[in-house]
Amino acid sequence: xxxxxxxIYGRVQGVFFRSTMxxxxxxxxxxxxxxxxxxxxxxxxxxxxxxxxxxIVEWAHQGPPLARVRRVEVRWEDYxxxxxxxxxxx
Numbered sequence: 001x002x003x004x005x006x007x008i009y010g011r012v013q014g015v016f017f018r019s020t021m022x023x024x025x026x027x028x029x030x031x032x033x034x035x036x037x038x039x040x041x042x043x044x045x046x047x048x049x050x051x052x053x054x055x056i057v058e059w060a061h062q063g064p065p066l067a068r069v070r071r072v073e074v075r076w077e078d079y080x081x082x083x084x085x086x087x088x089x090x
Contacts, residue, residue, distance in 0.1 A: 001079040002050035003032075008042040008060050010070035017042050018088045020064040021056070028052040031083035035090070047083055 018034045030048030046053050063069050
């Protein structure tokens with residue numbers, strides 16, 4: 001099991017990034033959350049089977065069709081198992 005803390009930069013707000021990431025995460029069966037930050041970036045925490053977490057990290061480098069991802073910072077953390085779903089945080 002794995003946990004990744006992501007920060008995604010570029011044109012990633014107002015392009016359905018959060019809702020698409022939630023849909024992808026639920027399809028993969030990973031848990032966590034995603035939210036917009038005031039500086040225009042998107043932050044997410046994803047937990048689950050390592051291969052599936054790696055797949056959503058890979059997806060984050062592209063994002064949905066309207067996004068223009070410039071950079072993704074990934075910090076691998078200890079798995080905590082604290083989530084029961086993948087949610088959009090406000």
